[in-house]
Amino acid sequence: MNAIFTASALSLPFFLGASKFDTRRDLKCRFKVFAVFGEEEKKNAWGALFDVEDPRSKIPQNKGKVLDIYQALEVARHDIQYLDWRARQDVLTIMLLHEKVVEVLNPLAREYKSIGTLKKELAELQDELAHAHRQVHISEARVTTALDKLAYMEELVNDRLLLDRSTAEISQTTSSPSTSANSLVTEKRRQPRKSLNVSGPVQSYHPHLKNFWYPVAFSSDLKDDTMIPIECFEEPWVIFRGKDGKPGCVQNTCAHRACPLHLGSVNEGRIQCPYHGWEYTTDGKCEKMPSTRLLNVKIKSVPCFEKEGMIWIWPGNDPPTATLPSLLPPSGFEIHAEIVMELPIEHGLLLDNLLDLAHAPFTHTSTFAKGWSVPSLVKFLTPASGLQGYWDPYPIDMEFRPPCMVLSTIGISKPGKLEGQNTRECSTHLHQLHVCLPSSKQKTRLLYRMSLDFAPLLKHVPLMQYLWKHFAEQVLNEDLRLVVGQQERMNNGANVWNFPVSYDKLGVRYRMWRDALERGAKQLPFTSIDQIQN
Ligand code: FES
Ligand SMILES: [Fe+2]
Structure with a gap:
C-alpha cells in the first residue's frame, strides 16, 4: 500500500546528517545517569547490576547433537543469558578502568609520581580501555547475531505452524471419517486452520469488534x-x-x-x-x-x-475504556499530511494489504517500488508474542495496532532511496499511520497521517498537501484494482488466506487476533488486553 510512497516519489531537499542513534550520544546519556548517584548509592546500585551469576556452567552441552526446535530455542535462551552476563562484565571493566584513570590523575597522588611514571600508567590504562571498548563492540555484535538467530528460529516455528495448517486442510478434504488416533490428530490440527479461512461473503461485524x-x-x-x-x-x-x-x-x-x-x-x-x-x-x-x-x-x-488532532468514537455496547489511545508519531517527527479516503473494500482486506510489504516490487512498479529488485527472501522479524517488528531486507518497522491501525517507520538514507538493513542505520525517517475504519461490508474509511523527522519547512510549501494526496492516491490505486479483485473472489467463496507463507506473518497474526476476538477468547494472541484497549 502507500507504506513508502514518499520515499521515492520525491527528491526532497534535505541532507544526510549524523545518525540519530549515534553511540557517542548514548554514552553521554549514560554518564548523565551516572552523575546522579552519590558515591555510596552508586556502589550499591552498580553492585546490584553486576551481581549476576556466570551462566556458563548451566549451558546444556549439545555439541554434535541434532536438536529439535524447542532444544534449539533453549540454547538460544542460554546464549542471550550469557551475552547479558558478558555485557555486564564489559561495563564493569570499563568502569573500573575509569576509576583507575581518576586515581592516576588525582592531584594528591600526583605529587608522589614523576611525569614519566604518570605517562606510562596512563598509556597502559589507555590500552586497556581500548581493549575493553573493543570487547563491548564484540558483545554488541554477538547480541545482534543472537537476536537474528532467535528471529530465524521463530521463522522456522511459524513456517512449521503454517505447514501444519495446510496439511490439516489437505487431510480434511481427502480423509474419510474415522475414530482412529490419526484422525484425532488431524482433527486437532483442523482447529487453528479455521483462523486462516477468510472466504465467502463478508459477515456482519461482530459486536466484540465494536468495543474499541x-x-x-x-x-x-x-x-x-x-x-x-x-x-x-x-x-x-x-x-x-x-x-x-x-x-x-x-x-x-x-x-x-x-x-x-x-x-x-x-x-x-x-x-x-x-x-x-x-x-x-x-x-x-x-x-x-x-x-x-x-x-x-x-x-x-x-x-x-x-x-491529539483526531476525533474518536466508541461504537460498542460495552462501556468505553477510560483512556483514549495515542497515535502521535514518535518525538522528533512533525506531521506533514493528513488525508482521508473512502475505499470500496472491506477493512480486513485493506489491513491485510497494508501489513504486507512483499508485494511492493510487483505491485508498485510505477510509484515507490519502481526499479526495485526482487529480494531472494523477504522476512518480517518480530517477537513471538508481538504484532510489531521489522522487515528484512527493507529498513521498515511495522506494527498492527488493534483494532484497525497500522503504524510504520521507514528509514530513508537518500532522497528517493531505501537503504540500510534497518531503520536505525538511516539518518532520516518517514512515519505513517493508517487507520482502516470499518464502514460497511465493502467500504473502508482510511485515515492516513504522514510525518517526517527531517525537512520541517516542507509543510509550509504551498499546495504540498495536494501533492501528498496525489502521491498517496497513486500508490493506493496500484493496490486497489488487485484488492477489489480479491474481494470479488472472496465473496464468491475463495479463501484470501489460502496459502500463507513466511512473509505473510503479520497479516496472519492480525487474522488470528481478530478471529480470537470474535470467538470471545479470554486471552487474545500476540497482545494483552491492556495493549489493545489503551
Ligand atoms: S425535520 Fe428531518 S425529516 Fe423532517
Ligand atoms: Fe501496496
Whole structure:
C-alpha cells in the first residue's frame, strides 16, 4: 500500500546528517545517569547490576547433537543469558578502568609520581580501555547475531505452524471419517486452520469488534460549522461541534422522516435537518421543532472525544475504556499530511494489504517500488508474542495496532532511496499511520497521517498537501484494482488466506487476533488486553 510512497516519489531537499542513534550520544546519556548517584548509592546500585551469576556452567552441552526446535530455542535462551552476563562484565571493566584513570590523575597522588611514571600508567590504562571498548563492540555484535538467530528460529516455528495448517486442510478434504488416533490428530490440527479461512461473503461485524475507540476524522477537518458524515459498522453517523466546541457524533438520520442530517447545517452547536428544520445537540436531543409543539425526541449518539488532532468514537455496547489511545508519531517527527479516503473494500482486506510489504516490487512498479529488485527472501522479524517488528531486507518497522491501525517507520538514507538493513542505520525517517475504519461490508474509511523527522519547512510549501494526496492516491490505486479483485473472489467463496507463507506473518497474526476476538477468547494472541484497549 502507500507504506513508502514518499520515499521515492520525491527528491526532497534535505541532507544526510549524523545518525540519530549515534553511540557517542548514548554514552553521554549514560554518564548523565551516572552523575546522579552519590558515591555510596552508586556502589550499591552498580553492585546490584553486576551481581549476576556466570551462566556458563548451566549451558546444556549439545555439541554434535541434532536438536529439535524447542532444544534449539533453549540454547538460544542460554546464549542471550550469557551475552547479558558478558555485557555486564564489559561495563564493569570499563568502569573500573575509569576509576583507575581518576586515581592516576588525582592531584594528591600526583605529587608522589614523576611525569614519566604518570605517562606510562596512563598509556597502559589507555590500552586497556581500548581493549575493553573493543570487547563491548564484540558483545554488541554477538547480541545482534543472537537476536537474528532467535528471529530465524521463530521463522522456522511459524513456517512449521503454517505447514501444519495446510496439511490439516489437505487431510480434511481427502480423509474419510474415522475414530482412529490419526484422525484425532488431524482433527486437532483442523482447529487453528479455521483462523486462516477468510472466504465467502463478508459477515456482519461482530459486536466484540465494536468495543474499541476508533479514530474517525482529523480535528483539522471539523470546523465549528462543518459536519462530517461517516459510516461506521454499517450505520450512518454525523460528527459536528457543539456550542462548547467539543465534538459529538449522532446518527445521521432525522427522527422525523429519516432525512440525512449532514445535508443540513450547524447553527449554534446544533445540527439542523434540511427537511423541516428539527435541530439536535451533540448528545442527540432534539431542541427545536419549528412549526409544531416541541416533543421529547432523541436520536442515537455515541461517546465522542477529541485527542491529539483526531476525533474518536466508541461504537460498542460495552462501556468505553477510560483512556483514549495515542497515535502521535514518535518525538522528533512533525506531521506533514493528513488525508482521508473512502475505499470500496472491506477493512480486513485493506489491513491485510497494508501489513504486507512483499508485494511492493510487483505491485508498485510505477510509484515507490519502481526499479526495485526482487529480494531472494523477504522476512518480517518480530517477537513471538508481538504484532510489531521489522522487515528484512527493507529498513521498515511495522506494527498492527488493534483494532484497525497500522503504524510504520521507514528509514530513508537518500532522497528517493531505501537503504540500510534497518531503520536505525538511516539518518532520516518517514512515519505513517493508517487507520482502516470499518464502514460497511465493502467500504473502508482510511485515515492516513504522514510525518517526517527531517525537512520541517516542507509543510509550509504551498499546495504540498495536494501533492501528498496525489502521491498517496497513486500508490493506493496500484493496490486497489488487485484488492477489489480479491474481494470479488472472496465473496464468491475463495479463501484470501489460502496459502500463507513466511512473509505473510503479520497479516496472519492480525487474522488470528481478530478471529480470537470474535470467538470471545479470554486471552487474545500476540497482545494483552491492556495493549489493545489503551
Ligand atoms: S425529516 Fe428531518 S425535520 Fe423532517
Ligand atoms: Fe501496496
